[in-house]
Amino acid sequence: MSNLKICNRCVLNENYPGVKISDSQKCSCCTDMFGDTYKNYRAAFKNYQEFKKGIKNFTGKHYALLMLSGGKDSTYLLNELVNKYGINVLGFSVKHPFESEVALNNINSLIQKIPFEHIHLSLNTKVYKKIMQKVFSLKRDDIFSERLPCTVCGYITEIAGVTMAYMHKIPYVVYANDPLQILNTDYNIKKDLENMIKICGKADVYSLFGKDIIDEIIRAEEDELPTIVTPYVAMMDSYNENEIIEKLKAENLYRGDSVQTYCSLVPLLNYYSFSKYNSYFFGHQLAQEVRQGNTDRDFALSYMEMYRKIIMEIAIKEDITEDDMKFIRTVLEKKYGKDNKEKIEYECKSIVNMRNVANALQLNISTNS
Incomplete structure (x- = not known):
């Protein structure tokens, strides 16, 4: 990365798709x-204001379908919507082969503790794996995005949630994106469904969701479809992760942390980003942390280089040595602090498991990919 043009304000370099570095660096x-940041914020703010205004006049069964991942943000939002605002929420989660056990346990615990209905949709595992295998195998020039596999998985979740809300006549679909994810909040179901079909093929999309409902969504007018709401983005100035x-x-509603509720694809997603674009998968989020002054820029640049070594030189190996593990732990300690042993060990296991995840998708990984 030392030969690349790198932004002198954040950490993004010219290898990130769509990122240009000016003469002033x-x-x-x-x-x-x-x-795009301001555009997404304005859209999120507008939709959230309309969401709040419509609550008291709603006469249907469920006012909102909440995309419930088992992470801190969707868990907190569920508790607020149900117990603070008295909204009748349909919780919605999508099962997939790489779902975090910690996140799944959190969801199951919430079902026992908060009065809400919940649907945990099981996708066709064979079709899901086929789609992900295809996406991971695409060449760099086919689709220009360092986050493509995650984007496609996001499309799957979005389409599943919106179609469920549409079938149940639920006016809003609520996402718990935090403000750092603002660039990923330009949801447009018709456009995203079109992109999904373009990338994966209509046959696989039909197989995953059903032909009739997909064709109905394609034919529907925009105002006939549920509106997607992102409250944390709309209220970005008041978002406080530590407080959440x-x-x-304190209410025993959440276990683990953000690392432990990530799906097990994360190391492989980083492999995809590094091998095809020489880019860190979480680069845009880390760049935003640097811009906001929450992370030191020099540390962020150093960490990305060390994490690249972890993924591209260690995690791909069939036999990982004790010295390799020591290096991984040292890097993670620098990021999380030595006291966060549980988080560090969880991520270590996830990294070491990268080859097994790749094998489950029948993907060949190497330094030459």
Whole structure:
């Protein structure tokens, strides 16, 4: 990465798809802070205001379908919507082969503790794996995105949630994206479904969701479809991650942390980003942390280099040595602090398991990919 042009304000380099570095060494994301970021914020704010206004006049069964992942943000949002605002929420989760056990346990615990209906949709595992295998295997020039496998999995979840809300006549689908994910909140179900079909093929999309409902969504007018709401993005100035975790754990509603509730695909997603784009999978989020002054820029750059070594030189190996494990732990200790032993060990296991996840998708991984 030392030969790349790197933004001197954040950490993004010219290898990230869509990122340009100017002569003044500023990336296009830093110089266009009032572009997509502001556009997404305004859309999120508008939808959230309409969501709040409509609550008291709603006469149907469920006012909102909440995308419930078992992570801290969707858990906190569920508790707020149900117990603070008295909204009748349909919780919705999507089962897939790489779901976090910690997240799944959190969801099952919430079902016992909070009065809400919940649907845990099981996808056709064979079709899901076929789609993910295809996406991971696409060449760099086929689809220009360092986050493509995650994006496609996000499309799957979005389409599943919106179609469920549409069938149940639920006016809103609520996502718990935190403000750092603002660039990933430009949801448009018709456009995203079109992209999904373009990438994966209509036959696999039909197999996963059903032909009739997909064709109905394609034919529907925009105002006939549920509106997607992202409250945390709309309220970005008041979002406080530490406060959310503290309140949830005080009420025994949440276990683990953000690392432990990630799906087991994360190391492989990083492999995809590094091998095809020489880019860190969480690069945009880390860049935003640097811009906000929450993470030191020099540390962020150093960490990305060390994590690249972990994924591209250690995790791909069939036999990982004790020295390898020591290096992984040292890097993670620098990021999380030595006291976060449970988080560090969880991520270590996830990294070491990368080859097994790749094998489950019948993917060949190597330094030459």
